[in-house]
Amino acid sequence: MNQVVGNLTEPVFRPPSEWNSLLIAITNGCTHRCTFCSMYRTKKFSIREDVEEIKREIDQAQLLYGGRVRKLFFEDGNAFTVKPELLAEVTEYARSVHPNLNKVSAYAHAKDIVKKSDEELALLAKAGFTMVYVGVESGDDDVLKAVRKGTCQEEFVEAAHKCHRAGIAWSGIFLLGLAGNDSEKSQKHALESAKLINLMAPADPIEWYVSPLTLEIAPGSDMWNQEQNGEFESGSFTQILKELYTMIEHTDDKLKHCVFNTNHVSNYLSLKGELGRDKQSFLKTIEAALNDPRSRQYDY
Ligand code: SF4
Numbered sequence: 001m002n003q004v005v006g007n008l009t010e011p012v013f014r015p016p017s018e019w020n021s022l023l024i025a026i027t028n029g030c031t032h033r034c035t036f037c038s039m040y041r042t043k044k045f046s047i048r049e050d051v052e053e054i055k056r057e058i059d060q061a062q063l064l065y066g067g068r069v070r071k072l073f074f075e076d077g078n079a080f081t082v083k084p085e086l087l088a089e090v091t092e093y094a095r096s097v098h099p100n101l102n103k104v105s106a107y108a109h110a111k112d113i114v115k116k117s118d119e120e121l122a123l124l125a126k127a128g129f130t131m132v133y134v135g136v137e138s139g140d141d142d143v144l145k146a147v148r149k150g151t152c153q154e155e156f157v158e159a160a161h162k163c164h165r166a167g168i169a170w171s172g173i174f175l176l177g178l179a180g181n182d183s184e185k186s187q188k189h190a191l192e193s194a195k196l197i198n199l200m201a202p203a204d205p206i207e208w209y210v211s212p213l214t215l216e217i218a219p220g221s222d223m224w225n226q227e228q229n230g231e232f233e234s235g236s237f238t239q240i241l242k243e244l245y246t247m248i249e250h251t252d253d254k255l256k257h258c259v260f261n262t263n264h265v266s267n268y269l270s271l272k273g274e275l276g277r278d279k280q281s282f283l284k285t286i287e288a289a290l291n292d293p294r295s296r297q298y299d300y
Contacts, residue, residue: 003069005060013039014073015133015171016264018105021071022061024054026090030077032109035147036178038220040077047082051089058094069098072105079106080113080132084120088127095128105131110151113159121166131169134159139196140189143179153192157199164202170209172200174247176240177215181233190243194250197275201255209259210275212247214240214266237268238290244269245286251275
């Protein structure tokens with residue numbers, strides 16, 4: 001269960017792995033309107049600039065939870081629109097108030113990571129900011145354009161390497177099914193995503209994360225309307241698993257320290273391990289699921 005201090009505006013979202021984190025708002029809403037996403041549609045984007053107020057909330061969490069705060073996640077979307085000095089100041093303050101804090105993270109958009117200099121990212125890392133969750137969705141620029149992601153493969157590569165260099169862990173979230181039910185487009189989405197994963201690999205032996213989710217079209221998103229109008233059709237179970245297979249198959253066998261998992265509830269199959277090391281076992285599991293659809297873990 002999350003640790004909260006009553007400072008959040010609903011609806012609130014966070015990555016599954018932040019289920020037990022202290023949630024502190026630093027932005028409200030999101031800067032983008034990707035077609036498949038309905039997460040922050042009811043919120044007008046803004047940045048919280050009152051550092052003292054945020055610090056008071058961090059203090060309040062100390063009174064409520066004492067030494068039990070081990071992880072902090074900054075809400076809402078795209079915390080990297082916040083000035084790096086401000087984000088660093090709040091992070092450093094949280095570290096001083098919560099001595100057992102060992103992870104500080106947020107969602108970030110690739111464009112806003114790229115805009116930051118290496119020095120600014122190093123400042124954040126030095127302050128104790130440890131991980132960014134980046135909605136990559138696809139390595140295919142055509143898909144990224146179609147869903148209005150507002151960035152491209154090249155920018156993801158640059159953003160990932162900037163984070164690797166700064167010592168901020170990179171967690172990239174991909175979205176299976178985003179190319180719709182056209183098998184050719186679906187395979188291109190998978191191949192370009194594999195290419196992007198290979199290009200994002202850090203030169204140094206540091207842990208980084210890749211997590212594919214499966215598209216769930218939510219009411220309130222533009223894609224919901226596109227689906228209602230017949231402009232978008234979702235891929236089948238088989239097609240989604242073939243996408244996952246192709247994506248993994250075309251990743252470099254030599255990838256290291258890339259923690260890979262598909263254990264999000266939206267996925268048909270739960271895989272967990274390391275790309276490179278566990279590649280062949282992942283492929284075997286997908287093959288078995290393709291041959292036996294009853295092995296799916298979840299159906300829409
Ligand atoms: S997918 Fe991410 S960047 Fe796009 S609108 Fe949703 S929260 Fe914002």
